[in-house]
Amino acid sequence: MCHLLLLSVVGGWRRLAQHFPARTQPSGNRYTMLRVKVGWVSYKNCLTVWNSPAGLFISVWALFRLGHPPLFIPRAEIHNPTARRFLWMETVTFDIGSPRITTMQLPKKVFDDLGVATLQT
Numbered sequence: 255m256c257h258l259l260l261l262s263v264v265g266g267w268r269r270l271a272q273h274f275p276a277r278t279q280p281s282g283n284r285y286t287m288l289r290v291k292v293g294w295v296s297y298k299n300c301l302t303v304w305n306s307p308a309g310l311f312i313s314v315w316a317l318f319r320l321g322h323p324p325l326f327i328p329r330a331e332i333h334n335p336t337a338r339r340f341l342w343m344e345t346v347t348f349d350i351g352s353p354r355i356t357t358m359q360l361p362k363k364v365f366d367d368l369g370v371a372t373l374q375t
Contacts, residue, residue: 266293266356267322273355274331276324280313282306283367291347291359303360305368327358329368337362 270292283306287299290312300318304311309329314322327350335348344362 267295267325269355270325270327270350271323273351274325274327276311276313276326278326280304280306280311280324282308282311285361285364288361288364291357293356303364305364307369310368332368335365 282304285303285305286301288297288301288303289299290297290301290303297314300315302313302315307329309331310327311324312327313319313324331351333349333352333354335346338345338347345359346362346365347357347359348365349357
């Protein structure tokens with residue numbers, strides 16, 4: 255269980271939680287079992303993401319939640335999105351916060367549904 259706390263610090267989840275705690279119930283389109291990268295840490299199939307016009311609500315499955323409280327990232331805090339393609343996988347990597355707190359990588363389909371423009375390639 256200590257490794258969960260360490261991952262939250264290394265990837266930046268802990269700092270995100272300090273700036274962007276989820277204070278309401280999620281709404282919007284729901285995506286489960288996603289592969290999401292926060293900073294250097296890859297979360298494989300253990301996250302649920304809701305995207306709405308207001309932003310992203312991100313939650314780690316309860317079994318892995320130690321050190322990972324739910325987050326709400328407002329759209330206005332998402333900066334510099336960059337699309338990437340590797341084989342069949344399309345992802346978007348973006349900065350969170352200004353100044354940047356950390357980066358996040360989502361599947362492109364999830365990011366596209368958020369409606370944030372100016373995607374660099």
